[in-house]
Amino acid sequence: MKIDLIAGARPNFVKIAAIITAIRNSTQSFNFRLIHTGQHYDHNMSGNFFTDLNIPLPDFNLEAGSGSQAEQTASIMIGYEKLLNSFKPDICIVVGDVTSSMACAITAKKQNIELAHIEAGIRSGDMSMPEEINRIIIDSISDYFFTTSRDATENLIRAGHHKETIFFVGNTMIDTLLMHKPQFRPPEIWHELKLEKKQYVILTLHRPDNVDEISKLSRTLQTIEENSRGLPIIFPAHPRTAKIIQSQKPNSKNLHFTPPLGYLEFNFLVINSKLVITDSGGITEETTVLNVPCITLRDNTERPETVTIGTNELAGSNPENLPFYLKKLFDGKWKPGQIPEFWDGNAGKRIVEVLGRLYFAFIF
Template identity: 70%
Template sequence: MKIDLIAGARPNFVKIAAILHAIKNSDKKFDYRLIHTGQHYDHNMSGSFFSDLNIPLPDITLESGSGTQARQTASIMTGYEDLVSKKRPDLCLVVGDVNSSMACAITAKKSNIKVAHVEAGIRSGDLSMPEEINRILIDSISDYFFTTSRKATDFLLNTGKSKEQVFFVGNTMIDTLRRFEADFKKPEVWDTLNLKNTQYLVLTLHRPNNVDEVSNLVKILHIIGDNSRGLPIIFPVHPRTAKILNSQKLSLKNVFFTAPLSYLEFNYLVKNSKMVITDSGGITEETTVLGIPCITLRNSTERPETVSIGTNELIGTDSENIPEYLDKLFEARWKTGGIPELWDGKSGIRILEELSRL
């Protein structure tokens, strides 16, 4: 079977790494090409992942770059269409819910190439999120579905997919997390600020309803800073958010901005933090497995198991809710989380087993 493995944005590389390592250690032969769409082109957003995660450089880079949703999607689609017209795979495997995955899935399907979706069946119910639209589109046309939870599996079966198409394999993000946990490394900011274990918080924000309105973003930062009991807050700033913050003259005594960190550096910060505050879905999976308290500044989540089983609390987008949960943290009233089923570091192996059978 000839397989195209599609990656383009930071979360993609973490997920695809699990499959690449499983292929490397498999006694079965897989003919694949790794395609980097170029959706993330900043070194720390994608380039460093190849060395950090010990995965091969892409066989092909489409160099789509940035742009509006439509322009970026169109660039990826035309680039991938040219590629498959010259050399067709038997299967296009996409991971997650970014534009790269959606664009290549649609292009492959229109070229009569079968599509497999890793991390299929998850839903937030929030159509204001571009990722939610991408999930719906990818799942509506895919031929095979690899899920991270029984809830996602049941959702797909209840929407008409057959048992022969849907495979509950666990979470490839966790494969990569566990594989490289011993290799996490201190970022420069650790020594610069003289950070201590569990004596700081990590913050990540990038969703439009949190960062597009400058006054709202500034309010969030002030509320977190004012209620963190003097602990430093480390904020690796997404390029999207950096553009907004650079236009402001902020006075925040204990909020420290850094450039995007590599995978190994960022997860070193997460693993040793007291808490993570985020609007990212993937980070809530990692904090759940690492046992780190997490606050999610969103009204819904496509990863409900991080709340029902894990260490995550979904508190909405009203920043006035933040102090209550920080009080719970500092008063040692945070819940004890568990690890969801099959988040055991073997998801990539299970995916290959199913692909071999197919």
């Protein structure tokens, strides 16, 4: 079976790494090419992932670069179409909900190539999120669906997809997390600030609703600092967020900014932190498995199991809600978390087993 694996943004590489590992360990006849769309082009956002996650350098880089979502989508589609005109795989596999996945899914489908979506069926119900639109588009044209939860499976069934095309396999992001956990390593800021285990807070923000309005971002940062009992707050800032913050030159003794960290360094900070505050869906999955309390600054989530089962609390996007949750944490009243079904490090293996069965169906 000839497979195209599509990746373009930081979360894609984490998810795709588990698939590559499973393919390498499989006895099936698989050939894959890894296609980097170039959606994340900053080295800290994608480059060092190849080393950290032990995945090969891309066979092709479409070099989409910066631009509006429409510009990135167009650039990716044009680049991928050129590749498909010279070589067509048996199946195109896209992961998650970023622009790269949506653009390549459409391009492959228009070339009559079978399409599989990993992390299919998750829904936030919030159409103001570009990711939600991407999810719906990808799922509407996919042939095969690999889900991370039974809720996601039910979402697909309600949308009219046939059960025999849906496979509940678990979470490939957790495969990668568990595989590389022994290699987590401290970043420079750990030593510079003399950080101690469970004595600091991790903060990540990147969604427009949280960072585009500078007055709201300032209120959020101030509220976190005022209610964190003097603990250091480590903020690895997304390049887009860093640019907004730097324009205001904030002055704070407890808030420490750092560029985006490598996968192994960032998760070292996460696993040793007292709390993570974020608006990232993927980080809520990782904190759930690492048993680290997490506050999500969003009004909704496409990963409800991190709240109902895991260590995550959905605080909403209003910074005035934060003191309640921070007090709850410091009072020792945070809920105990559990690990969702099939988040066990074997999702990639299950996916490759399904692909093997599909390949058998293809040739016969």
